[in-house]
Amino acid sequence: MITLKNIEKVYQTKTIETVALHNVNLHIPKGEFVSVMGPSGCGKSTLLNIMGLLDEPTNGIVEIDGTPISRYRDKELAHIRNQKIGFVFQSYHLINDLSVLDNVELPLLYRSGTSASESRHMALTALEKVGLSARTKHYPTQLSGGQRQRVAIARALIGQPEIILADEPTGNLDSVMGEEIMNVLLTLNRQDGTTIVMVTHDENMAQKTERLIRFFDGQQVSDAKTTAYDYQQV
Amino acid sequence: MIRHLFKLIWNRKKSNFLLISEIFFCFLVLFAVLSLVVYNVRNYSKPLGFDYDNVWLLTARADIDSTELRIAVEEQLTQKIRSYGEVEGTALVSSNSPFAFSQMKVWAKVGDGPRILAENLDVEDTFAEVMQLNVSAGRWFTKQDDAARYNPVVINRVLQQELFGDESAIGKLITRDDSSQVQVIGVVDHYRGSSEYAEESPVIFTRINQQREAVFWGEILIRVKPGTGIAFEERMVKDLSGIAKNWTLELTTVEKMRQNKEKLSMVPMIAMAVVCGFLIFNVALGLFGVLWYNISRRNGEIGLRRALGASANQVYRQFIGEVLVLATFGLVLGVAFAIQFPMLQVFEVESMVYFIALGIAVGLIYLLAIGCAFYPSRQAAAIHPAMALHEE
């Protein structure tokens, strides 16, 4: 599904040069639930941004579905993001002036040919999946952190993307709510076969996923199947 | 997308209130100024009904009391003027000659109909030729009117419409100032003698008949041959001063009088335009500043939209679109207010003037909004999505 070859990312500012990623080679097959761990500043978010086509690597090749994306222009990249990728962020990134329903519908705004009633229907289905059917008319500020993150997940999955990239989705939540979110993601992975890459600082969460990649200082240091992943359920 | 933008602006109406009201006021001022400009321009483009090129006006102020003597001197002046080869014709006229700062209003009435206020010009038979009026119905004054039972008058079409509607006015009697009766013998298409920027109003030309009632008029219109210049003017004034000794003689061109009248209309227009321009400049600065600030505050949202599949171009269009929607909110309020002017006929101005001004004002406000949004929106589109998401 996603292949990274010799990825290098260097941030160049006036005074300093930061190597955020160095020689990263990764292949994430379709349907896998991968977690990424590592100390702060080791390049996890950078990795996710590159996978999500939000940022370009300084060197190296990104392939989505076997196609290298380096030749694509902004418009085409946006199209791939819209069609294939769903994002979940630590700070939710909901638009406070829009209702829950409108927030969830946002990705369909950038997808031509979806009628208003279709969008509405898809948003309700997505909210049902995350267990928030009763909160459609609310505004983000009226929701708890866990609820907000569920709205964000509903938004990520409304377009039925093949990949979900989640950057510390439980980072702002307590363990109970974190658990809730984790279950939503696990269900998504198992029932719909969505490929998920999740950055986390929580060892327990990471152990629930299928594969755990550890980073240190911009480089992969380990990559292994987890023991706790419940293969029975797959 | 448009629905989305309306929803977004509507939900943010509190924070957008200031912008919307700025646009609202800016629109109203523009509408007011444009109404005046459109009114003037529309009047300007209509026919005057006469030709003032090569027409001069001699104003004579006598130093003698006897009316008889004055008239005698005036007669001599006229004779002298007519004797020059450069002069094509002269006509005595009352002091409210074309573009003069003088008015003479009378009430005109037909039978028991309504009283209409009209400008009364006393003119000699030669006036139509000197000013090149176009008589479209009936005829102009001639010698044969000397013996007429009623004083003959020629009116303009505006007055005809007001008094007689679509019926012919020729031969009909008009009661003037509730006392004397005059008879219409002709109708001219147009006569807008007060100003090029004024609407055409009712006019009555009354025939000067020195046989019936001898009056000293003191104003003589002179049509000269094209190309007649200052040298002749000086020569003529010198000759005339020899005839009317100690009189004050003033010779000016009707063109100069037109220019003076023009100034009177232009000064308020220019003053208003300057004030309006200043206001618009301020609103534009404010709009630009607020948009700029909004965009830097909405970095996270921009990053998010990019992540969800918006291209840079779509972000650009969204921000332009938002400003247009904002402007639309302000304009809906403004138009609802402005439309009262033609609806209630606050001033006696054609509704069309307001509608044109309204249309131009709406267009200008949209242009202003796009102009102010252009650069901030481009900045918004240029924001790097990963950076924008990182900052939150």
Ligand SMILES: Nc1ncnc2c1ncn2[C@@H]1O[C@H](COP(=O)(O)OP(=O)(O)OP(=O)(O)O)[C@@H](O)[C@H]1O
């Ligand atoms: N826009 C940027 N400009 C310059 N340096 C950057 C930029 N973004 C990230 N970096 C640097 O790149 C490195 C990796 O950053 P990144 O955000 O990927 O870390 P992270 O692993 O996600 O950390 P955290 O766990 O704190 O979120 C850091 O040293 C960071 O300072």
Ligand SMILES: [Mg+2]
């Ligand atoms: Mg990070």
